[in-house]
Amino acid sequence: MNPTPDSLRAAGFTGLRVVGDVHGDIRGFTAAVAGAEASRLFLIQLGDLTDHGPDNAAVLRAMFAVIDAGRGLFVLGNHDHKLRRALMGQSVRMERDGLGRTLDQIMAAPDAATLKARAIAEIGRAPAWLGLGRLLCVHAAFHDGMLQHPSPPDAGEARPEGLVGRAIFGQVTGRRGADGFPIRLTGWVDRIPSWLTVLVGHDNRSHDGRPVTMTGLRGGQAIFLDTGAGKGGALAWQDFSLAEAGLDSPQGPPFFVAV
Template identity: 75%
Template sequence: MPTVETLRSAGFAGLRVVGDVHGDSRGFAAAIAGAEAARLFVVQLGDLTDHGPDSPAVLRATFALIDAGAGLFLLGNHDHKLRRALAGDAVRVEKAGLGRTLEQLAAAPDGAALRERALDEIARAPAWLCIGPWVFVHAAFHDAMLQHPCPPDAGAQRAEGLVGRAIYGQVTGRLAADGFPIRLVGWVDRIPAGITVMVGHDNRSRDGRPVTMTGARGGRAVFLDTGAGKGGALAWQDLRFDAPGLEAAQGPPDAPAS
């Protein structure tokens, strides 16, 4: 897994952290182009596919980043479910979500190759990642993530324990008015001072911009899901290695929505 030192030595000036993409290929292409111009390593927080207009293009762009050593993606619940479906497991297929991705892959000229590559890459995608003072995770943090490395095959496992927390978070069992689960954020209080957790999964934005919460121990969580692929624009934040305390961040959620 990358560190500040290995990324610096490879010529990167920092990180571009990209929220849930959900098939928004245009927004993702803009995020990648800007990262390349600024020499930023891309960390995408999971949920590459479903809902948006072109999940195959998002997968192609992600695999190109990996091949170039210029980025990676974390394991999200939608990625985990996609792999299970591609592996032939019985899963619930939501027509506007996973169903749309499977239809797009079936229609893509390189769909078979994308499916095979997705099986491999999702199987080894990290469920959480620590770089410097930042922790990257799709859904929710637990302080045990600071002591335990992520299993190397998290995407091929049942989502239990820390992996389950990482990709699903904590839910109340109730649904909000929009039909999505009501999620708990008490885990924010477990973040130690000096640590910033970059997280997706839970769209808490009211203005299209990422939301920052500070917990009881002084740590912070930045929520980067702003509804890309579901009517919102894709959001990202830049974390530069030369900033004082490695804490400077900015994130224009101004990539064009598809």
């Protein structure tokens, strides 16, 4: 389903569950999905469903089942975008324990053809960002333009430029840290309006396995929900009631929808 305040209330949802990067952690994702269903929470996953973890094919099946039941969706991550390109036969840089593992697991699955076709379709139409009341869900980084413009309907299919590039890659310095990963900038946090909370994944800034919250100069907040799932850490998620999300009445902050 396309989430709006009216449709969420009409379907009996009591709030939202926003889930960080899964990276093939089927055990953690199964728990997140089951808990959301039990509590009548609409699930929004922040992208990077696959790569690295033990069962990437199972995570894709679980996410598609949530979509089919009208109980959630995922926003586009850079790993999702890259997976689609690989499944389409395009040349991509391959990490043996990352995308390589995902492709091996998909191709070895008994439903490989169906799973491949479904992944291509769902990633192709996934929104690059999604605004709901006082929340904005995006994989990597916020930009003011996301408050004025919905995600392009072909974000998952097209070359990631402009706002879509910011949404799935964030801001980088062009340099790499000692761990080999790109050094990313977080100055965008200072541009978040005071009424808005931005939920992102992509960048694991946690030192204790819990999500990290940063408050910007304008008073807005960013919550970093990537806590290393599929790479040795646990999967993290954050729950919001409809009131906390600003979805309990037609009044209040502007509502933005990207699907």
